[in-house]
């Protein structure tokens with residue numbers, strides 16, 4: 001598995017497992033299957049209401065903590081310093097971990113100054129409760145403000161990013177700074193699975209449209225992706241993208257979608 005080196009240290013596997021909308025036993029089952037299949041990067045959030053089940057699956061998996069990369073996110077209702085701390089510590093409790101690898105602000109908010117939230121997240125980082133901090137759903141302007149406001153380096157911005165919804169401006173901003181861009185909804189919520197152009201490209205390599213869509217993302221410098229899947233078949237297929245490469249013609253065709 002390829003990794004991204006994050007500002008401030010830490011290495012993020014370029015392919016992670018998304019858990020939004022996975023709940024209860026279905027979530028624990030899917031995360032268990034994902035770790036068994038080889039995923040070492042799990043994406044959750046306090047808002048997903050599934051951190052306890054993600055934690056159960058991690059605890060049962062028997063994979064060394066150092067080999068797992070776990071991301072969670074603070075919801076904007078909890079951006080005041082005390083609330084951010086309480087939310088992060090509650091997430092750790094549910095996950096049954098003493099630290100996460102990446103703690104993100106889930107969405108931008110105009111209600112609380114960035115310096116207050118990122119200041120507290122930086123303290124959590126100093127205390128070892130997270131290994132890196134970052135943001136989600138920030139455009140380049142907001143990200144520039146976050147960088148200014150944060151005592152600790154911003155390691156990642158997680159945004160909606162998939163074939164047909166590129167992030168060229170954000171990537172141009174992030175790459176020179178080494179900030180990872182993590183693609184959420186990388187399969188267009190599953191819709192890209194039926195795209196005829198991706199299907200045609202995939203045929204050349206014995207791959208599906210979804211696998212081409214994921215490959216297109218992780219071939220880009222500084223990009224990781226966190227597809228969600230419920231079935232073992234789908235989650236295994238999404239991991240099976242490291243034995244082929246897209247060529248310039250493929251990329252040009254995908255760029256026109």
Ligand SMILES: NC(=O)c1ccc[n+]([C@@H]2O[C@H](COP(=O)([O-])OP(=O)(O)OC[C@H]3O[C@@H](n4cnc5c(N)ncnc54)[C@H](OP(=O)(O)O)[C@@H]3O)[C@@H](O)[C@H]2O)c1
Pocket residue numbers: 017018019020021043044106136137158159183184185186187188189190191193210226227228229230231233234235237238
């Ligand atoms: N930061 C944020 O604000 C934010 C927002 C949205 C999402 N996210 C993160 O990003 C993750 C992924 O995004 P997402 O859940 O919106 O959508 P997604 O990963 O783009 O798509 C998930 C859908 O694709 C289907 N799928 C998965 N693998 C497939 C395959 N190999 N072939 C065909 N269909 C397949 C899934 O079906 P099955 O479930 O039936 O397998 C599911 O319906 C989330 O789970 C979450 O962790 C973050």
